[in-house]
Amino acid sequence: MIKTTVNWAPLPLRIILGAGMMYHGYPKLFSPQGNQAFEGMLVQIGVPAPDIMSNLIGVVEFFGGMMIIAGAFVSAVSIFLIVDMLVAAFTVHLPHGFNFINITGMTGAGPSFGMPGYEVNLLYIAGLLSLILSGDGALSFDSRGVRRETAAPERDLTAA
Secondary structure, three states: OHHHHHHHOHHHHHHHHHHHHHHHHHHHHHOHHHHHHHHHHHHHOOOOOHHHHHHHHHHHHHHHHHHHHHOOOHHHHHHHHHHHHHHHHHHHHHHHOOOOOOEEEEEOOEEEEOOOOOHHHHHHHHHHHHHHHHOOOOOOHHHHHHHHHHHOOOOOHHHO
């Protein structure tokens, strides 16, 4: 029973991490307003070739998220996404502190919020590291290939 639980444990993590990455990558690729706004932010923080980088980051996030959900090349994709999260944490979120919710003041309508801190970046990194360390688990593209290889009968090459 423990082996089954361990095999299924990465699945919810893959789904939520992948969906979150896809959510952040989608406007960078498929929304002219989202891509232009992101490109403008990259210009402000001094990223070289912001037009290319905005699309590249969108590809890594959106399609990387899809691959995480599918359980395809999880370790390799996770490394790219960890780099993405580290760059975002250090270049954008670090100056705003740890908290994801950054209340900057109160208005008549309620709290006003500033730029989030690096808390969520660390959560994504921890989840991705967990997938690298534990494997992709059940219902993954990668584990299907492993099962086929191990399920194949062994051949005696010396008998020929």
